[in-house]
Every structure is written in C-alpha cells, then in structure tokens.
Amino acid sequence: MRVACLLFALVACSKPEAVVIATAPQVTDPESCLGCHEKRQPGLVAQWNASAHAREAVTCEDCHGDDHDAIFSAEGRVGVNRCKECHTKETMAFKRSAHGQARKHALANARLLMQIPSMQRQGCLGCHNMARDEKPTDDGGEGDAGRCNDCHGAHAYSSKQARQPETCGICHRGPDHPHIEAYHASKHGVAWATTHDESQAPTCVTCHMPDGEHEVSGGITLGRTGSGAVLEGGEMPIPMHTMTETQIREERQVMLDRCKKCHTERTARRMLEDADAIKLEADRLLQQAADVVERLHADGLLDPAPSERVAHPTKGHALVLGGPMLYEQHSEAERIFFDLAKFAHAITFKGAYHQSPDHTHWLGIARLKASIEELRAEERRLRKD
DSSP, X not given: OOGGGGTSOOOOSXXXXXXXXXXXXXXXXXXXXXXXXXXXXXXXXXHHHTSHHHHTTOOHHXXXXXXXXXXXXXXXXXXXXXXXXXXXXXXXXXXXXXXXXXXXXXXXXXXXXXXXXXXXXXXXXXXXXXXXXXXXXXXSOOOOOOOTHHHHOXXXXXXXXXXXXXHHHTTSOSXXXXXXXXHHTSHHHHHHHHHOOTTTSOOHHHHHSGGGOOOTTTTOOTTOSTTOEEETTSOOSSOOEEEOHHHXXXXXXXXXXHHTTTSOHHHHHHHHHHHHHHHHHHHHHHHHHHHHHHHHHHTTOOSSOGGGSSOBTTTBTSOOOXXXXXXXXXXXXXXXXXXXXXXXXXXXXXXHHXXXXXXXXXXXXXXXXXXXXXXXXXXXXHHHO
C-alpha cells in the first residue's frame, strides 16, 4: 500500500468481498479497501459500516473509484455528480440553492481576496467550500460542484446528522448571520432543547428544508442571507437582493404553509409581517448611516481617503459601502459603518425572523442605533477639526 494511505482516509486496492451491516466488527481481506483502512482509519470504517450506504451495499469504490492516483489528487473528495447517480432530485435542488452557489460567491468576495491562502481555506472556504464550483468538463458536461458530506458526515452519510440544528450552526452563526444563536434563544429552540423531538419542536430543516428538500431558499423573503432583500425598485443603502411583489407573495405563502403545521396562519403571518417591518426599519437606519459616510467622502474628510489607499481588490479606489466592503484599510467612520451594516443590521432582522427578542432588540437595533450616534459624533469631530 502507498504511504499516502496514511494521510488520506480513502480506499485501498480492490473491492471488498462482502458488505457487512452487523454491529460487530467485520473481519475483512487485508488487501481490500475495508481491510486496509480498518487498520489505518478504524473510525472511518466504523462510520461507513453503520451507514445507509453499507446497508444498501454502496462500497468504497462506488463513491471513490479504484484509481488511487485520482483519489489522492482529489484528496479523497467525492463530487456531487457522483452522489447524483443515486440522489438526482437532491443534487439538482442543491445546485440551485444558496448552498450550491456558496463557493462561487466567496471566491469573488474582496474580503477573501485580502487573506493569506491558509485563512482563505480555513476562515472563508471552511464554510463556503461546501459548493466546490469546478469548471465544466472538456466534453461540455456540467462541473462537479458540491460536498454532500459537509452536512451528512464524511462516511456516516447520516440524514439524522444533517437534520440537527448543530450541523447547520457550523456555518450559520456569528455576528453577520446569527441564525443558530437566535434559534437557540427562541421558543422554537427551547422546545427542541427540551424534547429533541421533531414532532414537537421545529429545527432548521423543519422550516427551511422540509421533507428533505435541498432548495434552502424556499419561503425566504426580505430576510435572505447577507444584508437581506428589498422590493424591486426600492432604495438600497447598500447592495441587497431584489424581489418582485409576486416573488415575495409566493415565497411568503410557502413559509406560511410550513408554519401552519404548528400555528394558525393568522399568527404566523403576523409574526412574519412584524419581521418584515423590522427589516424595513433597519434598512431606513442603515440609509442614515450610509448618508453620513457619503457626505464625509464628498467633502474629503475620510482619512485615509479611498484614493490614498492600496486599491480595493474588486473596486479599485472607489468608496465601498456594504457588499464587498473591507474591515481593513479604511477610515474610522467606515469602520463604524462596517460594524453596524455587517453585524447590527443583520442581527436585527435575522433575530426577528427567528423570533429571538434579545437579538432583535439589544443585540440588534439598539446596537444599530447606538452605532449611528457614534458615527454622527465622528462626523462632528472631523468637521470641527
């Protein structure tokens, strides 16, 4: 066996003679995939042995192939097109979803481009790499994008694991999108923590991926990822997703139909419309903050000015607010704006859509308003000086 077998939890040389589903350890041919990796990565084999793949006789070769050079070159990754051979519906829905587009968006983001390679891999692509956006094949076929194991587990491939809020919380957390924190602080999250029963308490997938649906954006309106969405034709203080009235109405009904499994439609609609109003209020406050920074820029009071800095990776020497705005190489006024736009603004409406009062108020709009006052104080200081 190659030394590389010690480095990558992949497959060995030949197909196993039999697939074992039993709970007891399996005695296998030492020259088989399982036989080799039972010695080197026994945990890996135990995960597979307890999986649905093992029960359905899906072997190592079925996913990884038997070309070791190709396996090592891919570092053991199995592209979603291989999963598609059995899971066509799920694969196609994934590719259409925000998850399926995550890597492409990350690679074009200025904040990623400012990082050293290891930080790009661990700090940015640690989450966004779940959608490996590979180039189309030479024969014109579609690229092999996606890593299903990021949610389902590398060799367990567990649907149960993918349904746990903690799995979603690996990426959906933090000050720019505190989904898991707001969920745990809500009545939904408390119900789950006390029962761990999907029939009594909703998890992330209950609302966003019911019945195994992999189109995670279904039913989401103004509370979309990042800075959220606005009605098409409306004013945007920073770049946001746009939606037509028809799209908003249709997506809202999708979510209401999911909520109605536990709530009356009247109650669910009121809660969601309250969140819409909070999102619009957060946008209005954000516009006030953007106006301050733009005035300072127009009057040449930003220090250093965009023209005096190292060029922005995608916008050159333009003033950038929201979207690809950096958290480095900017003035104090822009630093304040970054925090309130990227964090406080998002926490406010994300908290509202996830029914967390603390995130909506104290961690959200209170911080947003206080930051605007701080920004105005900075403007007065600059103009006085």
